[in-house]
Amino acid sequence: MYHAIVRRKVRALWRIAGDGxxxxxxxxxxxAPDLRFRFIGDGVLGAELRGPAAFADWFERANRCIPGMRLSLTDVVVKGWPWNTDVVVRLRIEATLxxxxxxxxEGIQWARIRWGRMVEDTVLEDTLRLQQAWERQQTATAAAVGIAVTGRG
Structure with missing residues (x-):
């Protein structure tokens, strides 16, 4: 029963956070106040940070890089108990550049939850595709305002 409740809450959270x-x-x-968040990779969204404020800043950066990103869950796996729950989410990412x-x-999120608070969150995404999308976004945005783009961001 506990796992079904967590899956339902995770799906509801992603419906809100992933609607673009x-x-x-x-x-x-x-x-949690001591959240450890990692977005694996050296690209534009790569990060290893701690705490809710830094986590919020990362989301701001992601929304600036690729506005209107839509995230949809394709699978959710929950294991453990309220004091140590692992949640693994497989997701699909889309945006119009x-x-x-x-x-x-596509990506995978592995989160650890303790008593309803996320203490660890690790995200793996195809960073090459992400980097290429960000570069197309930069080029198109710069072209719209008449600026030449050179090199990588």
Whole structure:
């Protein structure tokens, strides 16, 4: 029963946070004061940080990099008990970039929850696809305002 409740809450959270509106506040509200967040990779969104404020800042950066990102769950696995719960989410990422092209990616989130608070969150995404999308976004945005883009961001 506990696992079904957690799955339902995770799905509800992702419906809000992943609808493309940039409303990440419910995810940040779940973060424990000592949250450890990692977005694996050296690309534009790569991060290893601690705490809800830094977590919120990361979401702000993600929303600036690729506005309107939509995230949908394809699977949720829950194991453990309220004092030590692992939640693994498989997700699909989509966005329409500034040049009109479609960004599509997939990712995995592994979170650890203790007594309803997220204490650890690790996200793995195809960072090459993400980097290429960000570069297309930068080029299209710069072209829209008449600025030449050179090199990598």
């Amino acid at each position: 509106s940039g409303n990440y506040r419910p995810a940040v509200a779940m973060a 500034a040049d009109g092209s479609l960004y599509e990616n």
